[in-house]
Amino acid sequence: MKLILTCEHGGNQIPPEHQSLFEGHEALLNSHRGFDLGALNAARRLADRFSAPLFYSTTSRLLVDLNRSRSHPHLFSEITKPLPTEVKEAILLNYYNPYRGDVEKAIGEAFGENKAALHISVHSFTPIWEGLERKADIGILYDPSRAKEKQFARRWQRKLREIHGDWVVRRNDPYRGKADGFVTHLRRRFSPHEYVGIELEINQKSLVETPEKRQDLVPAIASSLQDILLNA
Numbered sequence: 001m002k003l004i005l006t007c008e009h010g011g012n013q014i015p016p017e018h019q020s021l022f023e024g025h026e027a028l029l030n031s032h033r034g035f036d037l038g039a040l041n042a043a044r045r046l047a048d049r050f051s052a053p054l055f056y057s058t059t060s061r062l063l064v065d066l067n068r069s070r071s072h073p074h075l076f077s078e079i080t081k082p083l084p085t086e087v088k089e090a091i092l093l094n095y096y097n098p099y100r101g102d103v104e105k106a107i108g109e110a111f112g113e114n115k116a117a118l119h120i121s122v123h124s125f126t127p128i129w130e131g132l133e134r135k136a137d138i139g140i141l142y143d144p145s146r147a148k149e150k151q152f153a154r155r156w157q158r159k160l161r162e163i164h165g166d167w168v169v170r171r172n173d174p175y176r177g178k179a180d181g182f183v184t185h186l187r188r189r190f191s192p193h194e195y196v197g198i199e200l201e202i203n204q205k206s207l208v209e210t211p212e213k214r215q216d217l218v219p220a221i222a223s224s225l226q227d228i229l230l231n232a
Helices: 016-022 039-050 085-112 147-163 182-189 204-209 211-230
Strands: 002-007 054-056 117-125 138-141 169-171 195-203
Touching: 002 039, 002 085, 039 054, 039 117, 039 211, 054 085, 085 117, 085 182, 117 182, 117 204, 138 147, 147 169, 147 195, 147 211, 182 195, 195 204, 195 211, 204 211
Parallel strands: 002 054, 002 117, 117 195, 138 169
Antiparallel strands: 138 195
């Protein structure tokens, strides 16, 4: 398999032509609503470890969410949803379409090299959601109906637990692997023979806020992934 890494929510930047829309919304941009804290750094470290291609965006999901389908009600945020249709279409043309198109092209090229694409989309999640604490350190999201994804997710969970038995590693948590998202879209575009899509969700508390876990987390993720790839 050819490893391809992506990070759809890597930053909270707003292009100059739209910055006036976000005046007074700085706190929102700097929150988990604006971007996935720590995710891009983790994705870059994984890409370096495996010399793998990394596709990422540093444009805030509050402008347009690259991880949502075009029909999703939260494709545009409450700030950009009221914009005229032609402005929203321009945002899609300039930011959404190129990003997703580049990733689809890379997956197609991998299959052209007689390799299946192993796509890992790197995200982080806020430790508190709607007043409830999320217990997982790492979530591995996949489609249970696709055998290779199911097998891969189980093996990755087991390997991570072997490295750190005290970590909470869950499958399809804190989100469902089949929910609307870029990986779900790509499953429709490519067969299970061509494409294995996994979303890696890392708790921001473990990734950024807890020093003792922060040092070990990404190296452990990389080591466990390497072991699976070597024995695939």
